[in-house]
Amino acid sequence: MPSRCNAIRIVVVDDDMSFRSGLAANLADDGHAVSEYGDPQDVPPDVIRTADIVLTDFQMGAINGLTFADRVHALHPEAAIVLTTAYWTVEIETAVAARPFLQLCRKPVDYDELHALVHELAPHR
């Protein structure tokens, strides 16, 4: 298991508890420092500013993943952001393509693939 100081700081935001807690537990098992939120509005700015990677769902109640991603990027441009979604449309794809800081990952997620992406996005760790 990697040591704590090598841990990648990951924020998981998803209103689906099952997916969120499963992903967070998998990442924690791999030694990462994970914090999880069911509502993007609950994520404190300080947590965003210190995150290496933010994994967010697209469709979440009041504000959607794209709006949240823009907010994260404005607060902390160095953070890599991955948008996970079960709902796949051309609109979402083009919106993501217009944001170089954003990666798209389709649900259901293969954890090993996502984990590889996490390492790729945070190579300095």
Next chain:
Amino acid sequence: MLQLNEVRWQAILDTARDAIICIDRTGNVSLFNRAAEQIFGYTADDVVGQNVRMLMPEPYRAEHDGYLSNYHTTGVPQAIGRIREVQAQRKGGEIFPIELSVSEARVGDQLLYSAIIRDTSERRAMEVDLAEARRVAEQRERLADIGAITARIVHDLGNPLAGLSMQAQLIQRRVSRDPERPSRDLAAPAERIVAEVRRLDGLIKDFLDFARQQRLDLRTIELPSMLQRLWDLWQPVAAARDITLELAIAPDVPPLTADEDKLRRVLDNLVKNAVEAIDQGPGRVEVRARRAPTDRVRIDVSDSGPGIPESVEMFRLFETTKRDGSGLGLSIAKQIVLAHGGLIGFERHQPNGTTFYVELPVRAVAV
């Protein structure tokens, strides 16, 4: 004076939009007005003095003499004194629908029958067009429903499946990393999988309810006791939210032939929606039942909630104003009510509040 009267009568006959035809007791035509000429395509000269049978298709043509002689011997009228929908035949042979009203008059010792005939072929054609338009609209609505269902399945099943998959991958990875790992580390994800599957199962049941043919189990039900049970169920829920739940049943509400379980489900849904619309009181929900015209019963469920936005189509599949609503409740309610031959709708109140109403025929016939 007499002349003036005749002129006046002629004017009336000429300007009438309906065909007016008089016959004697043997069926011979004595009067054929201008509208009759236009409708049937004959001139008055073609018809006057001829038997009125020439204006009828079979079987009326063959039976007409029989009608007349039957009436003359028994005095039991077939056509006299009421409006009948029958068929007539134009000069070219075209058969068309008419409304026929016949009256009887005695002029001196002469018996005279006069018929007023309205050509209803245009109206019929419009009715057929309307029925066709309605059928197409229903089909379109059905297709829209299927589209909505597909989008909803992708959306509603995609997320839980992603959750299930992630929890299962968690178990898999924990087991493969350390086969001796204590089972309590696996209990939480396993429980989540079970709970998630249960949630999906509920969703599938809702879909099935919607998709299933509404076959009705019709019985005579006593509305008052049924509504009382509904009140008993919801009163504590309403009271906990500071909402007054009122029940008013008019004494003339007749027993109803309906599917009790399904009707119960409709009313349950309406009361639940009313309570949830208010959310937190003080507020008021009223359930009223009364007899409505033409052998129907009307049940109103009114709430003092904030009302429904104009943009919302409440009975549309998946339409919901609730954060966690499935948007199936009212769609299912509508299906059930329509299957009873009834109707369901709502009225907005100013400045706030909504009444949902259900009107059911006293004797539902399974459709």
